[in-house]
Amino acid sequence: MAEEEGSGLQVLLSTLQGSSDKAAILTILQLLGDLLSVGTDRRIHYMISKGGSEALLQTLVDTARTTSPDYDILLPLFRLLAKVGLRDKKFGQKALELEALDVTLILARKNLSHSHKLLHCLWALRVFASSVTTGAMLGINGAMELLFKVITPYTRKRTRTIRTATEVLAVLLKSRSNSRRAVNRGYVISLLRLHQDWHSHDTANTYVLIRRGLLLCLKRITTLSSGREAFLAAQGMESLFSIIQNCLDNESMEPVISAVLQILRQCYPKSPLPLVTTCSAYAFLGTESIHSEPCCAAAEEDFEDDGDEEMDKDSDLEDVKEQDDDLETDVEKLTFKPGLDRPEEELKQYEAMCLELSYGFEELQSKLRNDLNFEDVQSANHHHIPTAAPLQQHRLNEDQSSRRKEGEHTVQTSLLSMVKMGRSTAHLSSKKRLDVNTYQNVSPSGTGVDTLGSDISGIQDFLEEDIEVISCPGMNASFSSSVRPRETVGVIDKLLHARPKHIPFHDPYLYMAKARRTRSVVDFKMVAFPDLWGHHPPPFSQSMLERKRGIQRIKISEDVRRLIQPRDVINRVVFSLDEPWPLQDPASNCLRFFSKFESGNLRKAIQVREFEYDLLINADVNSAQHQQWFYFKVSGMRAAIPYRFNIINCEKPNSQFNYGMQLTLYSVKEALLGRSTWTRTGHDICYYKNHYRQSAAATGGASGKCYYTLTFTVTFPHSEDVCYLAYHYPYTYTALMTHLEILEKSINPKKIYFRQETLCQTLGGNPCPLVTITAMPESNSTDDLEQFRHRPYQVITARAHPGESNASWVMKGTLEFLISNDPVARLLRESFIFKIIPMLNPDGVINGNHRCSLRGEDLNRQWLAPKAHLQPTIYHAKGLLQYLSSIGRGPVVFCDFHGHSQKKNVFIYGCSIKETLWQANCAVGTSAVLEDISYRTLPKILDKLAPAFTMSSCSFLVEKSRASTARVVVWREMGVSRSYTMESSYCGCNQGPYKGLQFGTSELEEMGAMFCLGLLILELKSGNCSHRLLARAAALLNAEEDALNHHLQRCNRSNTSDLDDEPACMEEIDYNSEGNSDQDGSIAELDRQIQECAFSQDEGEEEDGTGQGRNTIL
């Protein structure tokens, strides 16, 4: 703002306040009006800062208090007041102090029949009322009664004034005292009747905004419990519900429908979850439970969520919480803090886990000579790069226990050829996107030939068998790998025998054997069929689900219908971990559910209507929360019927299910037909807050926690099938143990040093595996052993959070790549020693937890001071890292793989002091802080290599709330500057070659392999890599120049689009009135009204044909 303009404005304002000359005042008002109608809001804010509001208000009071108020001055003055007042947060308070409320109310009363003048008064009242305290004062002074004189039943006259009056009333009702007054005076019934009257007469939807105004008033009043009672007593639910029937998709009714739904949801009686207790159905008694999470029985009680105290608060006083509050600003806590959290002697135990540093390899030389050609014959078996294409490649390793002839293996493209293009380069046709449900195009009758071309006629016979028996075999099944060929005892046995062996790195016999050794809290006796039989990545990527317009309101309307039209509501428990349930008539159409198997966690299923079920997920063991992950079996379905499922005890306020993500489904019949695949499935998916609340008692008196519903509709591919549904592609602990054994068996021990050992036992009694991978030394000569032992370490961990199965699929890709015959993998093994802990929380995974350990603790918040007897896996993972540090062998990179439920793509969180301090505006003295910026190199490399990865979602800020995560502790206590968390979306990508696609397991595995390639390139760029490695890598990379250089040489890719934030959901997800969503855009809207009216004032009153107002001036 220019100086002159500023001082000019001040002169105008002081002249205005001191003047009693009409011409002078009019001139100034004209000037101010012109000045403020152009340019940005900055001018208005400047004027406010110079006392503009006070000057205008004083002029109003002075003018209004004259014996015959001059409307030539008052009307332009009101327009200016409204304009300025909307932007002045303290306007209401100023108006109160200058006594502008009373004069405005008096003017409004005088002009009740003169709608043009009245309208101007209403605008002023509206901006006064935007301060809740001032609104309450207006209420005391009779503003609501005044407005009810303006708001009439249906008319085509004065509609602009009526509409504004409804809006002013809605703003006044933000004050609880006003709302209470409204309830006491019976305004709820009046408003409902007025709305009904307008609704039934306004058939052309001309006055939708008046109806919306009335509804906003009701919405405000019903935030009070007394308001809701009055609303329910007045049959408000029924009345509003019937109004929106048959017009849910009418766009012109949009403002009405959204307000009605908000009210219906707000007034739907709150109730506790239909559970005996919110505490997990599974309890672990092995160690004292520290968690004092209240596990109260969910009792019927008052779900009051508003107090009776006067709680009027000015919204402008509730300053927006500083966004970066959580950033660590204590430089002390951001700097390297070496030190041990345990006695130094304790570190000695980890020497045994680093045998590679001491082992002599005496056996090496002689054996190598005898077996020179071994490598070439064998290693083709392990050349596995996770990609779905061409599919035949997956038939490598068909059966790892019996090695196959070299000639049968097609050698696939190197990882380098897939850089940044992903699977698309290898298999362009896979770009084809599948719609909604992959199964919809599949004929229910099998062809006898599976998608891989294998003959599966042998197993099709089993479709005639009792599929329930097959679908969830008991662990005591007779077969074992030693007797399998001849035994004919169980149907499972025969089935497995007939099974085409085409899934790489999977063996059902081994899986079953491992499953028997997996220890669960409640001793699972069954194995889920998909885990036993195996998953084959689908040949096509699946695109994200397009959200159907209005789907959320349709679903919510169906939910409300349960209350209002309960005729078809069944409400019958059909499955529960807590209680017995009545046996269903087998002839009924009722679905059957089951979840007592590894990683399964359905707690209860309630049939709500014929084809609709409410489901509840079990809380994490020894906890009453963290419901997000789900995995269960469902059977007894009929094909071609859309079944609606509602998971009603979700906890997160939003979900990728609102942004294109689908759940996963595995059909046993499809598997028997040769398509053993988890596919994304479900339509009409949305996620919203429901009417269930945790009782206040259970939260220690605080207002009850809200729950959310994930609703989806599944049309199953076959009748009488058995299907498994899951939040994401399951990956069990048993799957990991099976996988590791197969990996170990399949490597060439002459070339690859692969050691699997037990890091520690978990609380639940399961071994937590630690894997070491590197290349064998070329000989046991001193030089070779020296090179071998001095390879830098890389440490990778995953699955601290059990619900993040995506992290395991990335880890699977990492492991398979590292032992593969890909030239990059060979270089990596020769350059590094990999220490990998693929599952930091086996117990959580086994017992179907989403977030926690058996003690109900988030293990990724335990790294600061883990205890051996409480968090053994974290204690020993940290111990191992401390040991490596203590001998000067801290890792080049530490990375912990996770899954992310709110964002798309794959990205990394790292740690930077400078970025954190800058972001927190604590840059003072940061120039003295020395920081190596190499922590950014790896993510930058991955951004260029990996199709799913994006730098734009990476962050290097250190938050206080993350002080006890692996990433921060390894960075700060062990001085590992490249200490990361790598997050993979549960959903998919919104950038790069996979844009618009959901992740399949192949893309996740590919990410794991690309991560390894990133480590190699990081080493090449580091400058301290050996000439030998550089030369070999250069030769390799040059050979793949087309594929790689092109991408590596590209300078910073432009990442202009901000991928961090989801686009706004088409529908409001939250429905409580905490937000002021209905006020959004009101500034622009009121501006428009004022502008419009200012220009039309000479035309007389809009639609006020009688001129009634003018006959009764003053």
Ligand SMILES: [Zn+2]
């Ligand atoms: Zn996580």
